[in-house]
Amino acid sequence: MYTDLQHVSLPPAASRPCESTSMTSVPIVQYASRTDVGMRRAANQDNLAVRVCPEFDEWNRCGHLFVVADGMGGHAVGDLASRITVTTLPLAYYKLDAVDVESRLRQAVIAANKAINDKSRENREFEGMGTTCSVLSLSSAGAMIGHVGDSRVYRVRRGRIEQLTFDHSLQWEMIRLGRATAENVELYHPRNVITRCLGPDLSVQVDVEGPFSVEPNDVFMLCSDGLTNHVTDEEIGVVLSGLPPEKSSRLLIDLANCRGGSDNSTVIVVRIDSYPDLNVRPSDSSPLPPAPPPAASAGIPVALMLLVALISLGLAGWTISRGRPELSAIFAITAVAAFLLSRYFRPEPATAARLPVAPLSPLPDDPLMDPSTSSSLRSSFRTSPPYRTVDCQNAQGLLTYLAEAQSELAQAARDSSWQVDFEELTQLGRQATAANQSEKPDKAIRARARAIELLMKEIYQRRGSSGIN
Structure with missing residues (x-):
């Protein structure tokens, strides 16, 4: 199945050159969306939704909305989870009585999670079904993103592509925690294992990123991992910079399928023709937080516990030589307990706030990822958005x-x-x-x-x- 959905925003000025837009007119955007089953899967578990506000009041309050969901849990079940998401989330988003776009996004994603979880309780065949969810809102607040899973949202601006979402995957979490580096994570942790999704649990942690500034000629893209498994960030940036949404979305999916199409691929491309001048403090300009200071006092209880353990062992030996086995047993137990407590108080090594800046190196015998086509390569990791930035001018x-x-x-x-x-x-x-x-x-x-x-x-x-x- 190859679904081809092409759209251009409604205002007639969309065909005119980019110009400044007043705060009483809807911004002019071009967008296209496509989803494809790929070359190896029998069914498409990806789904998407797009809603563009025709009136300024609705846009000012809620904004245009773009959603990508990548289902999991079996053919029919994965498709059901992602369909519930792209149906429930937009309805909740526009109906909610929220104080701002951030609250609206978070509550809408939580509503979708509840709808999936409720459905999974109706039938044992639906147990464990889940989906990723990445949603982009373009409103007077700027660009806001709600995110759960490893689907992604990118922005291309002035020759650079920026990943605005953090992958909730085992590999990215291990790097973030300092338990792997970008150089060796492929050796120790499997790819495509996600750590967070909608559906399986009644509660879900939602990342809300932004607000990001929006400028004319910006290009935003939402996609499932079926695309990024085969197309690099640099290639995505080059395609989005050089082609209009209808052509770029088609070429990106064609590229993924040319390289094996190991999974379903879904893409939404949004090009900004004009946008109101906003007074937005972009979250992507905030500095990285400093590394946490080491716990200076953590070594004191460790030393005390080890000292108690040594003294107790000595007393246990002395009492057994004096014919007092009951006292010897007490001292031996005390020594073991003190040793275990010393391990409990031992401080964990401090983890730097910045994630390692190094290219990922996939296993050479991995059939699903060619080193030349992995979007995990040649990128830097940060702890705040944009999480990775890559030059895409060549x-x-x-x-x-x-x-x-x-x-x-x-x-x-x-x-x-x-x-x-x-x-x-x-x-x-x-x-x-x-x-x-x-x-x-x-x-x-x-x-x-x-x-x-x-x-x-x-x-x-x-x-x-x-x-x-």
């Missing part, structure tokens, strides 16, 4: 890959006698080469994206006829 690496992918897919099409217009493919290839030589990477990417779209369309049709819907 398109040459992506263009090289797209040229190779077009060549290999075209050869497969000839070998298998696909119904493809090879003359158009050749022309698109020439256009891309000429544009790249003229230092017009955006135009080159557009041509390559169109060629890959034509080739992947044939693959999707054959995928459907093979029984994978």
